[in-house]
Amino acid sequence: MVVTRFAPSPTGKLHLGGARTALFNFLFARKNKGKFILRIEDTDKERSKKEFEEDIKNSLLWLNIEFDSFFRQSERIETYKELIKKLQSEGKVYKCFCTKEELEAQKLEQISQGIAPRYSGRCSKLTKEEISFFERTRSYVFRIKVEPQKLEINDLIKGKVIFDTLLIGDFIIAKSEEEPLFNFATPVDDALMGISHVIRGEDHLSNTPKQIIVLKSLNMPIPQYAHLPMILSKDYSKLSKRHGATSISELKEEGFLPEAIINFILLLGWHESSDREIYSLNEAIEAFSLERIQKKPAVFNEKKLIWFNRYYLLRKSPSEILSLTYKDFKEKYNFQDESYILKIINLAKERASTLKELIENSFYFFEEPDYKPELLIWNKAPSTAIKEFLEKTLNVLEGIEEKEFNPEKIKLELSKLSPNDLGLVFWPFRVALTGLEASPGPFEIASILGKERTIQRVKKAIEKLS
Numbered sequence: 001m002v003v004t005r006f007a008p009s010p011t012g013k014l015h016l017g018g019a020r021t022a023l024f025n026f027l028f029a030r031k032n033k034g035k036f037i038l039r040i041e042d043t044d045k046e047r048s049k050k051e052f053e054e055d056i057k058n059s060l061l062w063l064n065i066e067f068d069s070f071f072r073q074s075e076r077i078e079t080y081k082e083l084i085k086k087l088q089s090e091g092k093v094y095k096c097f098c099t100k101e102e103l104e105a106q107k108l109e110q111i112s113q114g115i116a117p118r119y120s121g122r123c124s125k126l127t128k129e130e131i132s133f134f135e136r137t138r139s140y141v142f143r144i145k146v147e148p149q150k151l152e153i154n155d156l157i158k159g160k161v162i163f164d165t166l167l168i169g170d171f172i173i174a175k176s177e178e179e180p181l182f183n184f185a186t187p188v189d190d191a192l193m194g195i196s197h198v199i200r201g202e203d204h205l206s207n208t209p210k211q212i213i214v215l216k217s218l219n220m221p222i223p224q225y226a227h228l229p230m231i232l233s234k235d236y237s238k239l240s241k242r243h244g245a246t247s248i249s250e251l252k253e254e255g256f257l258p259e260a261i262i263n264f265i266l267l268l269g270w271h272e273s274s275d276r277e278i279y280s281l282n283e284a285i286e287a288f289s290l291e292r293i294q295k296k297p298a299v300f301n302e303k304k305l306i307w308f309n310r311y312y313l314l315r316k317s318p319s320e321i322l323s324l325t326y327k328d329f330k331e332k333y334n335f336q337d338e339s340y341i342l343k344i345i346n347l348a349k350e351r352a353s354t355l356k357e358l359i360e361n362s363f364y365f366f367e368e369p370d371y372k373p374e375l376l377i378w379n380k381a382p383s384t385a386i387k388e389f390l391e392k393t394l395n396v397l398e399g400i401e402e403k404e405f406n407p408e409k410i411k412l413e414l415s416k417l418s419p420n421d422l423g424l425v426f427w428p429f430r431v432a433l434t435g436l437e438a439s440p441g442p443f444e445i446a447s448i449l450g451k452e453r454t455i456q457r458v459k460k461a462i463e464k465l466s
């Protein structure tokens with residue numbers, strides 16, 4: 001059976017790269033009717049934080065990446081402890097008492113001899129007496145014995161990779177009985193949880209031989225490995241905070257939709273042979289395969305993410321958008337008339353790239369816009385002329401009956417004021433209502449604002465030019 005896992009260390013929020021790893025594991029498991037496990041790798045007590053665990057879990061669920069089981073390594077310390085003991089009793093693991101200074105000296109010596117630095121194996125040769133002496137006088141770590149050999153893995157993405165374990169040397173698997181390190185706890189859990197495929201970032205490739213050494217020492221099954229290509233920013237540097245919001249919770253705050261993020265990360269390093277770009281989560285499950293993961297790094301393009309977001313936003317009904325934004329509208333503008341907000345969404349959704357943009361760009365529906373009088377000027381016309389047209393506009397608006405105050409009627413009547421240069425009327429009218437040079441149609445805006453507020457804003461514009 002296919003069993004995959006996403007195994008984040010809770011040392012930061014879930015970012016796009018992590019979400020992609022989770023997604024690929026999830027898709028592969030679902031596609032093969034297998035299981036997907038979320039395993040929090042929190043053995044590093046100093047760096048692991050509960051809030052990050054929460055962020056990771058919530059972000060995954062928000063993205064609809066559902067896991068079948070959940071584990072926390074900090075709750076499995078006894079298991080690791082027993083296995084360390086077992087390996088120790090078999091002579092495969094030993095206590096190392098070397099101090100930092102001693103290790104440094106060993107390293108310098110090796111370098112001077114032209115040998116690549118690695119642990120010399122000194123403590124593996126201690127006598128019983130020396131061990132019991134050091135146990136009383138020094139702190140220790142656990143090292144695993146590494147037989148020099150060529151380890152070959154058949155990575156499902158990278159193909160054959162050969163590691164020379166001589167270069168690795170006896171490495172540390174635990175800082176103490178209670179503190180296993182990543183390269184020990186992770187392969188142990190992979191084996192005990194029946195993980196069939198380890199799909200993770202390429203930055204873990206160098207850990208793979210160490211993890212296989214641990215598994216071999218324990219006579220445990222070795223999973224198949226698939227190392228995903230890195231994600232680079234547009235300038236080919238490593239993707240980082242500098243390139244804008246990259247954590248899922250921040251993207252959520254920014255008003256991105258989960259469907260858009262899923263679709264976007266799906267294509268970060270994976271594509272079908274066709275040029276197809278749009279995938280729902282279910283379609284992605286259907287189409288996914290490890291074979292179509294590319295070897296070369298994927299490049300993060302924020303514009304593409306925005307493109308996907310617009311795509312999915314445009315396809316949502318106003319009432320769906322209302323349910324996603326109502327709380328934020330209410331909080332931001334202290335306003336709760338649902339039907340009013342619905343009208344705004346209907347009008348503004350075409351122009352917005354994100355939910356946040358939709359909310360923020362709609363401010364003039366809730367508060368009077370502030371703008372400089374010069375903004376009212378159309379095409380270098382004298383301000384006296386603009387003022388005159390605004391006064392005419394006011395007259396016309398006052399003459400329209402409340403029940404006829406709709407976009408078509410407003411447009412029709414205002415068009416008559418300056419049929420040869422509509423800008424003379426429409427431009428200042430838009431600015432009066434919104435304080436902006438670009439917005440949805442001013443007639444639609446006016447009809448949502450209603451006659452009274454529209455008139456009030458036109459009056460305000462006239463004042464500004466007086």
Ligand code: GLU
Binds near residue numbers: 041
């Ligand atoms: N805990 C590791 C990390 O967060 C990942 C382990 C793995 O996927 O093998 O980087």
